[in-house]
Amino acid sequence: MDIQTFIVALLLGIVEGVTEFLPISSTGHLIIASSLLGANDEIVDVFNIVVQLAAILAVWWVFRTRIAELTVGILRRPRDHRSMRFVLMLFLAFLPAAILGVLFHKQIKQVLFNPYVVAGALIVGGFIILIVERFLKNRPQQADINDITANTAIKIGFAQALSMIPGTSRAGATIIGGVVFGLSRRAATEFSFFLAIPTMLGATVLDVYKNWHLFRVEHIPFFAVGCLASFISAMWAVRFLLRYISTHTFVPFAYYRIVFGVIVFATGYYNLVEWVP
Numbered sequence: 001m002d003i004q005t006f007i008v009a010l011l012l013g014i015v016e017g018v019t020e021f022l023p024i025s026s027t028g029h030l031i032i033a034s035s036l037l038g039a040n041d042e043i044v045d046v047f048n049i050v051v052q053l054a055a056i057l058a059v060w061w062v063f064r065t066r067i068a069e070l071t072v073g074i075l076r077r078p079r080d081h082r083s084m085r086f087v088l089m090l091f092l093a094f095l096p097a098a099i100l101g102v103l104f105h106k107q108i109k110q111v112l113f114n115p116y117v118v119a120g121a122l123i124v125g126g127f128i129i130l131i132v133e134r135f136l137k138n139r140p141q142q143a144d145i146n147d148i149t150a151n152t153a154i155k156i157g158f159a160q161a162l163s164m165i166p167g168t169s170r171a172g173a174t175i176i177g178g179v180v181f182g183l184s185r186r187a188a189t190e191f192s193f194f195l196a197i198p199t200m201l202g203a204t205v206l207d208v209y210k211n212w213h214l215f216r217v218e219h220i221p222f223f224a225v226g227c228l229a230s231f232i233s234a235m236w237a238v239r240f241l242l243r244y245i246s247t248h249t250f251v252p253f254a255y256y257r258i259v260f261g262v263i264v265f266a267t268g269y270y271n272l273v274e275w276v277p
Contacts, residue, residue: 006225046211046219094199097199130251148183156195175250189245
């Protein structure tokens with residue numbers, strides 16, 4: 001692996017890890033970063049799939065104690081009904097995106113995966129965050145994710161399904177959706193992190209299955225660098241966001257999304273950057 005390939009793997013891995021769990025869209029940033037770096041071939045598409053696994057492992061590691069408690073609670077006898085109920089809520093929230101993803105995976109990849117769709121979704125999502133923060137900030141909020149109802153879980157699941165539009169942000173859709181449906185920022189964020197595990201794992205398995213013919217042994221070093229970068233940066237992002245939301249709103253992320261989206265449109269319009277799908 002030459003130095004240029006190493007740098008591409010490192011940068012894309014960091015982009016995936018940092019943006020996956022912040023409400024700013026990892027897929028959108030990867031599409032834009034890949035276009036800027038001129039990395040638009042099929043192997044990069046597979047790379048972007050693989051580094052998601054590293055980000056999933058980062059969430060698992062951060063919440064390993066809680067995940068172990070849930071596992072023990074479900075397997076032991078008598079079973080812990082609180083743990084079983086929480087896993088059921090995750091399953092209900094997982095279903096909408098899982099079903100729609102299987103049905104429309106190919107169409108979404110072909111039609112929506114380009115920098116201008118990303119830019120538009122970033123801007124729209126930014127304004128939605130500003131509206132939510134402005135009008136719902138004083139509403140009573142549910143602080144314990146163990147008390148999420150089936151109705152709320154399903155609603156968050158449909159909010160997550162919107163994130164199949166690149167640039168929307170899976171984390172953004174589930175966190176802001178959770179706040180809209182009555183959760184506190186921290187509860188919505190924690191539920192989003194737990195929901196990421198089955199959702200991202202399912203999406204990654206589906207992508208790997210559909211692109212298995214593209215995997216080559218010689219690509220392993222490229223993937224390894226990206227995965228390590230993704231894992232480390234994702235752990236930082238998860239811990240950062242959990243600390244951040246204890247004293248801050250999501251407004252700065254909204255402004256970032258809007259500014260970033262406008263820059264993409266402006267640079268493309270004035271031919272400063274040739275954005276390649």
